[in-house]
Amino acid sequence: MTAAIEVEGLTKRFGELVALDRVDFAVPERSVFGLLGPNGAGKTTAIRILATVLRADEGRASILGRDVSTHPDAVRRVIGLAGQYAAVDANLTGRENLRLIGLLTQMDDAAISPRGSELLSRFDLTDAADRPARTYSGGMRRRLDIAAALMPRPPVLFLDEPTTGLDLQSRGELWGMIRELVADGTTVLLTTQYLEEADRLSDRIAVIDHGQMIVNDSPSALKAQLGSTVAELGFDDEMIAERAREALATRFPELDREATTLRLTTNDGARVLIDVLRTLDASSLAPASLAVHEPSLDDVFLKLTGRHAEPADAEPAAAAAPPPAGGRRRRRGAA
């Protein structure tokens, strides 16, 4: 399989700050590549360079064999970009927005209107098609934004945090649409702050932190390394927590304590928990709280770097993104 996107030694500095530091990766055609990292990790910078909006300082990148710095116009003919904020004109209707993008992507005049109607219906916007986009909800705007990116049927699609700020249902719908696009032959590069999203959609996940790629692996390999369940036991104070850690240390050497919380990553959640609680009970200790969830981006960072996933200041544009809500992870079991 040939690579749709090839990136070698890509580096970008903003003054003192190194937003991207010698990043390499390749994305095969018809696959989804997930760039995972906290705010300011360099994800948006990478997408901006690949979409020819920003120039790299060093390194090279090409889309379907077209170099982004020497042949930007050729690259623009094969890509679609849906940025972080739904970049639609609020005063135009949904249909007019798609028409504008159709014109500006040099589509055949005759093809613009049918393609627009097709996308409006596919993204469930037909009823709202002739209303100004400023009357749309956040989810509708986001769908319109992605529809606009798809107007000329680009073989390569960039999605910058496509589901940030969307409710659960819209998020699920969008995931379905992305899978359909890939089934149709599109190559997708998406960025996300959610491990779950990268896991559900991507054929390969790269974790990026302070401009550096710290891992690039398949979701299954990443999860085998991370464990599929994270259990967190909270205690009333650090002394009790430390006594609990000591009681458990021989049987569970991978257990970590941070202040009053013990954290355990495992591939065998339920059984391990029973063991943990029995051991604690035998020492007459009981946790004040107990939470079980799938690993989050923060857990990935703790595991891979020993640090929490902390937002950097590299991408001020990304600062508006809300942090992942705890409830989202826990409710996932029902989805």
Place this chain on the structure above:
Amino acid sequence: MSADVETVAVRERPAPVRAVRDTFALMQRNLIAYRRVPQLLVFSTIQPVIFVVMFRYVFGEAITVPPPFTYVDFLMPGIFVQTVVFGAIATAIGLATDMKSGLMERFQSLPMARSAVLAGRTFADLARNVFVVLLMIAVGYLVGFRIHNGVLGLVAGIVVLLLFGYAMSWIFATVGLAVGDPETAQAAAFPLLAPLVFASSLFVPAEEMVGWLQPWANHQPVSVTAKAVRYFVLGDTDLGHLSDVWESLIWIVAILVVFVPFAVRRYRLAV
């Protein structure tokens, strides 16, 4: 690869054709905003109407104008110039809004003519000026303004006005792209415009100002454009000579020569 992706319905067009089409598409898009949000247009016309009423009826009696003209004949060309000058702020606000909303970033990732974003914006604002100037001429008629130099003179005056408004749009395109935020663009505009609009011969003849201000008030771009328009609509009088037309055209060319490259440079750096 499946058929869906291979059938990309795009067309290769020669560069000039693409530039014209893209500019037109964006100009149309910018003009739709005036139709959808009419308050944009209403508020930008109410202000000059208030100026007309205020100057015409409050200060009008105190300012003498050589006969056979009346103060309103002197005032209205000044109001027209003021209208297109303040209207140019819309160029800054429009571009800054596109930067903030992320649309500018999308445009930069599209296979469109690089010139079209700025050309589409400034041409849309030029089209809006045609409408606003005609409206203000009608308002002028209601308060006693009359053409003294024939219809051709009026048309020539309108052409100078529109050219000057177009040049001002490029100054404000630079401002809008530099600040990247519509509220800031609006706030930045007033201190730039105040010395041009108020230390001018738009509302009061420069001869009535303190001595040190007169050279500026007589030769700065807004004043000479008002005098050029007076020359065209009133004829060759002390209110405006042919030399003022030349001075105005020199200012227009100078502004474009300086600010078009500035704005284009800012556009390349934008996002």
